[in-house]
Amino acid sequence: MKALVVGGTGPTGPAILHGLERRGYEPVILHRGSHETDLVADYEHVHADPHFVEQVTAALQERTFDLVVVTYGRLRSLVEDLGPRTGRMVTVGGTAYLPQRWSRPADESAARDLSNRLISRIALTEDTIWAHAERTGLALTHIRYPYLYGPRQLAPREWSIIRRILDGRRTIPVVDGGLSLESRAYSVNAAHGVLLAVDRPEAAAGQTYHVADETTPTDAERAHAVARAMGAEIELIDYPADIGRAASFWFAGRSLEAVDRPYPPADHILLDTSRIRRDLGYADVVGFEEAMQETVDWYVAHSPEPGGDHERRLGDGFDYAAEDAYAEARRAFDQACRSIPFHVAPLLHAYDHPKETAVLPASQ
Numbered sequence: 001m002k003a004l005v006v007g008g009t010g011p012t013g014p015a016i017l018h019g020l021e022r023r024g025y026e027p028v029i030l031h032r033g034s035h036e037t038d039l040v041a042d043y044e045h046v047h048a049d050p051h052f053v054e055q056v057t058a059a060l061q062e063r064t065f066d067l068v069v070v071t072y073g074r075l076r077s078l079v080e081d082l083g084p085r086t087g088r089m090v091t092v093g094g095t096a097y098l099p100q101r102w103s104r105p106a107d108e109s110a111a112r113d114l115s116n117r118l119i120s121r122i123a124l125t126e127d128t129i130w131a132h133a134e135r136t137g138l139a140l141t142h143i144r145y146p147y148l149y150g151p152r153q154l155a156p157r158e159w160s161i162i163r164r165i166l167d168g169r170r171t172i173p174v175v176d177g178g179l180s181l182e183s184r185a186y187s188v189n190a191a192h193g194v195l196l197a198v199d200r201p202e203a204a205a206g207q208t209y210h211v212a213d214e215t216t217p218t219d220a221e222r223a224h225a226v227a228r229a230m231g232a233e234i235e236l237i238d239y240p241a242d243i244g245r246a247a248s249f250w251f252a253g254r255s256l257e258a259v260d261r262p263y264p265p266a267d268h269i270l271l272d273t274s275r276i277r278r279d280l281g282y283a284d285v286v287g288f289e290e291a292m293q294e295t296v297d298w299y300v301a302h303s304p305e306p307g308g309d310h311e312r313r314l315g316d317g318f319d320y321a322a323e324d325a326y327a328e329a330r331r332a333f334d335q336a337c338r339s340i341p342f343h344v345a346p347l348l349h350a351y352d353h354p355k356e357t358a359v360l361p362a363s364q
Contacts, residue, residue: 004065004082006030006050007072011148012092014039015191016069023198025067030056037152053077060085069194076128083132088139088205090197091129094122095144095210095271105183105272108144108208126208139205141197143190146212146271150187150291151298155313158292160249161226162299163306163318165234173237173247173323175266178220180250183212183271186291189284196280209276215288216270219250225289229296237327241266246326252315 003020007013008029017027017040029040033047048059050073064085070078071092083089096119097106114120126142133140149158161172185193193211197204217225220236227234239247244266251266276282286294304310311318 001025001066003027003067006070009035009037011150011152011187012191015188016194019195053081057081076125079129079132083138090141092143095146099267103268105270107272141204142208143194144210145190146183146185148185148187148190150295158295159299160316161223165230165232171235171237172223174219175241175244175247177238178236180219180266181216181268183216185212186286188286189213192285200280203279210271210273212271212273214284225292229293246323249316
């Protein structure tokens with residue numbers, strides 16, 4: 001059986017390819033060739049830019065496949081070329097929703113912020129591929145990834161913590177106690193979600209699924225997990241959101257926009273994954289602590305160039321002088337507040353706890 005994987009060399013690609021091979025497929029990779037890795041060197045590579053369907057058409061000519069998995073490229077154009085080449089397709093896209101009431105996790109039917117240009121394009125892409133599937137009878141499954149973490153990320157947000165620790169920093173700025181929650185997925189776990197859709201075609205066909213780790217740590221817990229993986233101890237310097245610019249790097253990848261606001265958004269971003277767990281039996285392959293250790297070890301061994309492309313994608317200026325000035329201002333504010341007399345009313349328990357029998361009123 002032949003399986004075409006568009007992408008294949010990014011964070012989830014190798015795990016998908018190896019999983020397909022274990023399932024009896026002969027994988028073929030179609031990608032630009034700009035991010036080669038030895039992890040997939042033994043598979044056939046077809047070089048074409050999947051953002052331009054005419055390149056894909058020319059590169060594949062008349063080839064057909066038993067399965068097509070699309071993890072990269074301009075999906076709404078690719079489906080017109082790749083759909084007729086296969087009977088089964090699993091596609092991967094993004095997640096971006098309007099804030100949910102009471103910080104509830106968003107399910108696959110949650111409303112999107114179509115005023116955001118990028119989010120509106122994500123929605124347009126999904127409308128296009130589902131219209132194609134309905135028109136042609138293609139067995140399609142769409143997987144929505146959250147922000148991924150793990151080796152070989154183009155914008156590895158853990159690097160903001162890792163580099164600070166490598167640079168000798170032991171204070172990490174956070175907003176609102178670092179209590180924001182964001183559903184994310186370790187790359188191997190996300191790939192597992194894709195492979196489950198391959199394993200269960202009858203259940204998965206016609207469905208859209210979220211995939212995300214079962215464990216969702218707070219920002220503070222993520223920072224401490226990185227530090228533990230590096231054998232370091234850190235102190236979190238907390239700022240309220242309206243003066244949280246020193247911690248804005250936490251949020252650069254969450255809004256799908258440049259963080260140029262006076263203060264960073266600290267809303268929870270949570271995904272409901274009950275559908276993929278119910279339909280396909282999803283469970284994490286790698287737990288959070290192990291995933292974080294593997295992530296940290298990889299970036300310590302493959303550190304991005306300071307000021308290079310990876311760091312520019314992070315929206316993190318690593319402005320330690322400004323961070324120190326913020327921290328000093330915060331300490332001065334704390335001291336000033338502690339010097340202000342403040343009457344604290346004594347706390348009385350809401351319920352009585354009598355120590356001896358009392359005379360009770362007669363029953364009526």
